[in-house]
Amino acid sequence: MADVTIIGGGIIGLASASALQDRGYSVEIIERGAVGLGASYGNCGLLAPGEVVPISKPGVLSRIPKWLFDPEGPLFVRPQGLARDLTWLLRFLRAGRVDRVRHIASSLAPMMRRVNADYASLLQKIARPDLLSSVENLMLFNHRSEYDRDRFTWDLRTELGFGHTFITGDEVRRLEPAIEGPVTCGVVMTDWFHFPDPYALSMALEADIVRRGGRVLKANAVGFEHRDGQVGKIVFDTGERLDVTQVVLAAGAWSGPLAKKLGLNIPLAHLNGYHVHAPRPNVEVQRAIYYASGGFVLTPMATGLRIGGTIEVAGPDPKPNYRRADVLAERARAILPALDIEGSTRWMGPRPFIPDTMPVIGAAPTFRNVTLAFGHGQIGMTLGATTGQLVAQIVSGEAPDVNLAPYSPVRFG
Template sequence: MSGTKDNPVDVAVIGAGIIGITAAYFLQDEKKSVVLVDRAGPAEATSAGNAGALAFTDVLPLASPGIMRKAPFWLLDPLGPLSIPPAYALKIAPWLRRFWEASRPAAYAASTRAQVALMRISRNEMTQLVDSAGLAHMVRSDGCLEVYEGAAQWQASLPGWQARQREGIVFRHVERDGIDALQKGLSPRFTHGTFVPEWQNVSDPRDFALALYARVAERGATFQRGLVETVEPEGETVVVRFADGTTLHAKQAIIAAGAWSKPLAEKLGDDVPLETERGYNTTLPPGAFDLKRQIVFGGHGFVVSALSTGIRVGGAVELGGLDLPPNFKRSKAMLDKAKAFLPGLDTTGGQEWMGFRPSMPDSLPVIGRSKVSARIAYAFGHGHLGLTQSAGTGRLVADLLERRMPAIPLEPFRPGRFS
């Protein structure tokens, strides 16, 4: 039996979301035996309920110059694009200080360069992955339309588009006639828009992740359900200790547990300022609206996505950690706005959901080795870009464990960059 002290598995991957599943796929290309470990089942947490976007053009970090001037106005609306529950405000203060530091021009420029590099490798690796895994039929290239209420809001967006243009990202600005040609039924309040033709979406994020997991399982990976308390180097191996007292032994390990990764890193002595964005959405039944492509309501912090399983209305940022009860007034507020913005939207019969996005202050994930052992690698903290960056991250952590030179510099993503 593999996974014992005398017969360790090659790699234990802690976390069976899209990052962990994808990492497992790349490790199997290296002929490694893999065990995926999770407290729930594969793709049952954040990977199940996101908007389904492969947002390779979304290269600008949230921590940007001027963001701290906007944030107080957003925070005045408890159901707006950004909120911090009062009960969590003191706890998140150190993270907000680092977020402010990351928004300074020099830090923002460095984070943007790193994000661009990660997006490039992620796009290339995802293209190859969906082909090799037979998942191309689950990816659509319908583009994405971001809409603006008036010329002033559109003008305010232009510096961000100019920054994307410098990175070779293709888009075109449209006025009302162009909006109608791309998507019928939008409220006339939206006078301007920007269309990104290379934007992609998966048919459904949970279905996509489970289809990839099925390929991983077919290739010999196993799954072990359990609550992991520690991941520790032990001689020439790594031991994974579960809350029930059992253990799993591996030659190497990857911690890819999303928002639950921080305590495991802390127990290894790695101080990682990971926080949790609580994302909300409502998935309406198929046919609720004739949606042609993803629509981004940037001024309101949410999107509407067409999935094979229905119409998903969700987004916004609530910095509230893992323990506070969900506030589904947020999903209801987004649904009410979506009804006003898409008057023909049928808002009945929806299913509400809340998930935990693992977020770093500089919008960059943690990809690198633990300081206590080169046998333990980290792959978490992707915020709302986990699906988008999953294939690039899988390639990079496989390179790390194989002691190969990674395709891009990993210094911007190192675990100790805030120490």
């Protein structure tokens, strides 16, 4: 029997397993599909330490009605999503009040200040520093007014120690000569980098975990058996049971039903995103670029150019609407007219989202041998290595490096 059994083989489960091994624990990962193929596969690959301000924030509320009725807009709620997630959506909007946003941003900041250092150690350990690019991300705008409109966000980031440099359109084109079209200015995001191949990161972590004696078990966890306040077995859909000592629940967007089996009602929604991945894009950019005026991210990946984004509330595991991915590629041509998407692949995946944009990281209040680590929303790649460290500290009973109160599983009232 392993010392720690981790449910979920995404970036959060893998980074947790690796950090636990560093402390001498034997680990096993339960993965029902294949390691690294959940949200951790198709994301935009940004390591975005200053992304502390939630999506729901002052100024967004007035734009939402327009988005809700535009299936090609940056945020779309499918009718079935609206019915299922209405309470969640109302909580999400409530988190956009100025006082709440300030609280969320300053609660996320201590974790975010560590992410670069934690990834540096993790990548050093697996001897793959190449899995993180060292070129800072860029944000682009058609009009300076779009940058100014978000002054609240920029000031809050600066106040919390996350810097940026405003640059002119000429400077944008000096950095990225391929950028054409209506862009007139941009922002260099201090210390934001990108993973040129998020899947390769998962694969490298898995290989290292296995090399150090960890094992990966293909199985679908559906419940638990417990006694005297402890989980003793994980139950699989086949009816088989696995004896466990300690459990970490890191099943991304699918963690909700398992948390419920642990007696916890945690508001976790699937906010789907899409990407188009062009293997021979015919255009070259050096850094990950968030085109704010278009609402999507362009990331130069090891295997081509990825154009990703959009938020869709559609309930768990809906049929993909790839039109939303196609729209991203069409919009990208506004600034990269020569973009070639011949041979491209399209992908949809779920951001595991809690209404206040903060993950759940902490000991389960219901069972003393269970640790929760899910709900990382749009910042799960960014927080991976740091969450892994925190999980290992919780399991081993060490004082955590950051105050975990804001991430508590009992904060929902």
